[in-house]
Amino acid sequence: MKQFDQQTYYEILDLTPAAKPPDIRDAYRTALEMYQDESLASYSFFDEDERKTILSKLEEAFLALIDTDSKADYDQDLIRRGLINKDALDPTAQHEPILIDVLKRFRRENRVPVIRSKNLKSREMADEHLNNLLNHDVITGADLRKIRINVNISLDQISDETKIRTTYLEAIENDEFDKLPSRFHLKSFLRAYLKSFASDVEPYVERYLKRVE
Amino acid sequence: MRHILAVGGGKGGSGKSFISGNMGILLAARGKRTLLIDVDLGGANLHTMIGISYPRVSLSDFISKDVESLDDIVIPTAVPNLFLISGAQNSLDIANLHYQQKMRLLKAIPKLSFEYIILDLGAGTSFNTIDFFMVSNYCLFVTTPEPTSIENVYRLIRAIYLRKIKYVLNEDDFKAFLDGFLDRHKGIKLDFLADLLSMLHRKDPEKAMIMKQTLQSLNFKLIVNQHRKQDRPDLGQLMATLARKHLALKMDFWGNVSFDDRVHTAICSKVPFIQKYPYTRTATDLREICDSIMLLAEQTEEFQYAQQELQFE
Ligand SMILES: Nc1ncnc2c1ncn2[C@@H]1O[C@H](COP(=O)(O)OP(=O)(O)OP(=O)(O)O)[C@@H](O)[C@H]1O
Ligand SMILES: [Mg+2]
Numbered sequence: 001m002k003q004f005d006q007q008t009y010y011e012i013l014d015l016t017p018a019a020k021p022p023d024i025r026d027a028y029r030t031a032l033e034m035y036q037d038e039s040l041a042s043y044s045f046f047d048e049d050e051r052k053t054i055l056s057k058l059e060e061a062f063l064a065l066i067d068t069d070s071k072a073d074y075d076q077d078l079i080r081r082g083l084i085n086k087d088a089l090d091p092t093a094q095h096e097p098i099l100i101d102v103l104k105r106f107r108r109e110n111r112v113p114v115i116r117s118k119n120l121k122s123r124e125m126a127d128e129h130l131n132n133l134l135n136h137d138v139i140t141g142a143d144l145r146k147i148r149i150n151v152n153i154s155l156d157q158i159s160d161e162t163k164i165r166t167t168y169l170e171a172i173e174n175d176e177f178d179k180l181p182s183r184f185h186l187k188s189f190l191r192a193y194l195k196s197f198a199s200d201v202e203p204y205v206e207r208y209l210k211r212v213e
Numbered sequence: 214m215r216h217i218l219a220v221g222g223g224k225g226g227s228g229k230s231f232i233s234g235n236m237g238i239l240l241a242a243r244g245k246r247t248l249l250i251d252v253d254l255g256g257a258n259l260h261t262m263i264g265i266s267y268p269r270v271s272l273s274d275f276i277s278k279d280v281e282s283l284d285d286i287v288i289p290t291a292v293p294n295l296f297l298i299s300g301a302q303n304s305l306d307i308a309n310l311h312y313q314q315k316m317r318l319l320k321a322i323p324k325l326s327f328e329y330i331i332l333d334l335g336a337g338t339s340f341n342t343i344d345f346f347m348v349s350n351y352c353l354f355v356t357t358p359e360p361t362s363i364e365n366v367y368r369l370i371r372a373i374y375l376r377k378i379k380y381v382l383n384e385d386d387f388k389a390f391l392d393g394f395l396d397r398h399k400g401i402k403l404d405f406l407a408d409l410l411s412m413l414h415r416k417d418p419e420k421a422m423i424m425k426q427t428l429q430s431l432n433f434k435l436i437v438n439q440h441r442k443q444d445r446p447d448l449g450q451l452m453a454t455l456a457r458k459h460l461a462l463k464m465d466f467w468g469n470v471s472f473d474d475r476v477h478t479a480i481c482s483k484v485p486f487i488q489k490y491p492y493t494r495t496a497t498d499l500r501e502i503c504d505s506i507m508l509l510a511e512q513t514e515e516f517q518y519a520q521q522e523l524q525f526e
Binding site: 002034041042043044045053054120199200202 | 243403
């Protein structure tokens with residue numbers, strides 16, 4: 001672990017050396033949201049001096065990287081000092097997911113519950129139907145399909161929300177277990193499928209899976 | 214396997230007992246034998262949260278040695294699979310437990326046979342409270358999107374963090390090293406860990422490695438409760454990132470739990486929220502957190518199982 005003032009501009013902004021100006025701008029904006037005076041997230045985390053140090057370093061990093069010429073100079077310097085590898089500048093190079101990706105993904109995913117909450121009524125209906133199935137020892141894909149159609153949700157919608165391919169969802173409803181990559185996938189896809197219209201999924205997952213050896 | 218989850222966070226009603234109680238009900242409804250323990254001695258009210266007005270027995274009976282075993286003060290609840298050890302009628306504050314009383318309780322908890330044990334630790338950051346975090350498998354922090362609550366959560370995280378550091382540097386010659394270091398670094402400052410690791414590395418490289426690994430093994434989870442529409446949705450994510458970047462510890466953000474006026478209504482009617490209002494955004498949020506708990510437990514079990522397999526090979 002490096003001291004703060006030993007970190008490269010990339011480390012400070014959670015970027016890779018291959019970052020393009022839009023990434024750099026995004027990263028700087030996120031960093032400001034995290035570190036500036038009014039930031040709720042870092043409230044009481046740093047004292048005033050530390051915050052000043054961080055903010056001025058962030059600005060320094062942003063200005064050095066956002067300008068293509070100055071970034072090129074900085075990169076050459078890092079390569080000379082052995083702090084980064086030349087290949088790291090190649091945008092096609094494999095890299096670890098950086099903070100900005102994680103946050104973007106989180107924001108995307110976080111919109112999902114908003115859509116879902118509109119469906120609370122249909123969820124209530126689905127729960128009622130599902131509840132009736134609890135008397136049965138086993139549940140089939142056809143049972144689930146009936147309920148899904150009843151509450152008016154299409155497989156495409158579920159696929160949109162869960163990012164699971166429609167063909168796999170169809171396989172679940174058709175009891176075609178071997179069309180899924182593995183038993184583990186079957187279980188986790190089934191869970192995700194059920195979650196998109198039901199509140200409590202475990203009892204149904206269990207009853208469905210009873211038929212798979 | 215037994216999963217002990219400690220719930221803590223800031224004072225001022227961030228919702229620790231609300232979350233603990235409703236998680237207990239959800240886990241139990243999914244067929245998991247679950248025990249809630251109200252360790253918030255002095256401020257105990259978890260029983261009320263799940264609709265029990267007068268718990269017959271409580272932790273005070275165990276602490277005063279009227280009963281031998283914790284099993285004797287476990288009370289069943291109206292929810293199948295859900296049990297409670299109440300902290301009610303306790304004149305003691307957890308911070309004032311004697312060493313022996315505390316150790317007896319700390320040793321008894323992991324011996325209980327339940328699938329899930331949830332400890333409501335209240336708002337304390339006292340030495341004793343931190344001990345209870347230490348016997349848990351997972352630490353769940355509940356904050357609200359307010360600076361007061363966030364400040365408290367960070368203080369709690371630092372207290373646990375520092376305890377871990379002290380634990381690693383427990384031998385005599387390291388103790389002196391740490392005391393000297395802490396004197397120079399008042400509070401946990403920006404370069405606290407980087408400095409600590411580099412100085413420790415000079416003294417004993419192996420110890421520095423152990424330190425890093427131990428801190429990384431801390432398993433912190435964060436919930437932002439009473440989240441309103443105008444609050445930023447990624448506050449918890451940013452907090453988790455700060456903890457990772459500056460304290461090198463893993464903290465997963467488990468999501469927001471929406472604010473709902475009906476939480477107040479449910480508590481007043483002494484019916485658990487999740488039962489009274491299952492079709493609300495807040496209930497959906499709670500169920501998602503329950504999913505996260507179960508998933509984590511499953512992964513932990515798989516991991517341990519894989520490790521056992523490796524040992525046999
Ligand atoms: N999601 C929510 N929406 C609306 N109100 C809430 C929510 N969560 C908690 N509350 C309110 O906050 C109050 C305090 O909650 P709770 O008792 O769980 O806090 P606590 O963290 O356990 O407090 P203490 O530190 O005193 O033990 C509740 O009485 C309830 O009215
Ligand atoms: Mg409480």
